[in-house]
Amino acid sequence: MASVKADAGTISYREAVAEGIAREMRRDPAVVCLGEDIGAAGGVFKTTAGLFAEFGPQRIWDTPISEQAIVGAAMGAAMTGIRPVAEIMFSDFLACCWDYLANEIPKVRYMTGGQVTVPLVIRTANGGGLGFGAQHSQAVENWALTIPGLKIAAPSTPADVIGLMASAIRSDDPVVFFEHKGLFASKGLLPPEGHLVELGKAAVVREGTDVTLVALAYTVPIALAAAERLAAKGISTEVVDLRCLIPMDMTTVLASVAKTSRLVTVEENPHQAGWGATVVSVVVDEGFQLLDAPVRRVASANVPLPFADALEDEVMPTVDKVVAAAESVANF
């Protein structure tokens, strides 16, 4: 069984990945998984633990180290009645099969005039904070955001992992599913069977009136911790967990800014061309009159991710940086 070894009612983010996949595999025999070391080994992050035992080698396929073949084969299978869930071990390695994410998967439906549809999920372990160094740590969700034709999910809690995984696998569109390495050990509520989180629906995870923090995945707990500290300083903070980059839930963001009149994005991807730039551009375009202060973006610095803990902290978003940015707009 791929199921949960967690205490009653709770589950880790890591276990939620396997649980989310298992629930869909039980429901739909067309769902199959492929990737490096995902079978008997259970994945290098143990995010597929138990799946091989429950579903066997006909549905859980170990592949060679061939990122192009993994994603390309998933694409072919998706054209023809299968719902593949492909794992790319570290999101940095997406670069090795980027042609499929940039040119093949997102374009095929459009350039064939709707003749070919590819319902597939590409799951990948994203992000820094664990000292893995420059080639195993980058938060690359903004890479995918540059490409029309990909849906993008990046859950922050175990329940959202399960709910978004269900929606991603059931989606007839290709979904890039970013699982955050820094969140794997975190725990949360185990959602009931059938739990679904619709793609493109942000969550207001803390309500407030003075400033809006828009966060994603690993930066959601950072934003929530910052909100606690800001509360102690008398600043009421609303935190929006964007959950997905595409579809981008600007309705929820604009509604929050209408309430608070102040916006800070909290992004782990580099500042240059990070997703916050898109959020901010829509807000200033359509909600300029709502704003009482400049918007700020807290994002990773425009450098490769360094190895040492202290250096990593220096370049990544931290609670201190978010508090400072939120204070600066609240006191503007």
Add this chain to the structure above:
Amino acid sequence: MSSAPAIEAARLLDLYEQMAVIRRTEKAVYDLFLAGLVKGTTHLASGQEAIAVGASAALRPDDYVFATYRGHHHAMARGASPQACLAELMQKATGLCKAKGGSMHLTYAAGNMLGSYAIVGAHLPMAVGTAWSARLRGTEQVSVAFFGDGATNIGAFHEALNLAAVWKLPVIFVCENNLYMEYTPIGAVTAADHPAADRAPAYRLPAQVVDGNDVVAVHDAMAAAALRAREGEGPTVIEAETYRHYGHSRTDPATYRPAEEVERWLKHDPLDVARARLEALGVTPDAIGKVDDRASAQVAEAVAEAKAAPPADIAEAFTDVWADGGSAWRT
């Protein structure tokens, strides 16, 4: 390899007609390009018709086919009409892909021709994927990837062959070796005499080099490979030697090719080879001439229809991104 039953005269005449239609359609594309009615770029397959037609003749209608940007012949061999192809190239609403694909992306999913791909080598793993899917669904369908000699030097070729081999999938890799990449002879940049066939043994795959200008030879090799694939014996590599009659793309005059080489290959035209086979089977030149005339009339009509078709619908720019038919990226 097991041998396929010999092709009879009537069947061969039908294959000849398919090739004749493709040849005339490609000529029409060339002329329409010069007349400014086809824009962008085109990569004509004149000279390579026998590969598409011979291969398709050996496949089931539900088998999967993937092609490159030089893929007009494959779309038509799988049933796309010349007028739908021409309309696509002429940016018409009636085009095969609603004028959103163009010459390099002709796709005819109704014939399980699942696309023409313009990133060299990218579709080989896709064909592995459809073969994997056929295995998972237990359908005994075969997948075929057609690709150029140049594609044998890109990583996706090697990843695809290895994965197909270790999973023993029903996929056939067909290299259309026309001796050139864009302008560089393949031999000048490849550490193998036969760029596809010589690589196959490294992946424990059987390979066959065939005369790609002989529709019967291509058919027979494909029939054997398809049988092998359907029986669960795994992939085959076929290297079909051929030559393109035009330059690489658009109006490339192909001056980099030696005159005597061009002449030698023009004398080995796939239509002439098929005609000789037909005559040897007792089909009269008169009967062949009738087929030629019919092909000419069909393509002339297709050109007229495509010309008369309405232009691309502007609204289509915002359809078909997502499976719901739309393109919304935000709320």
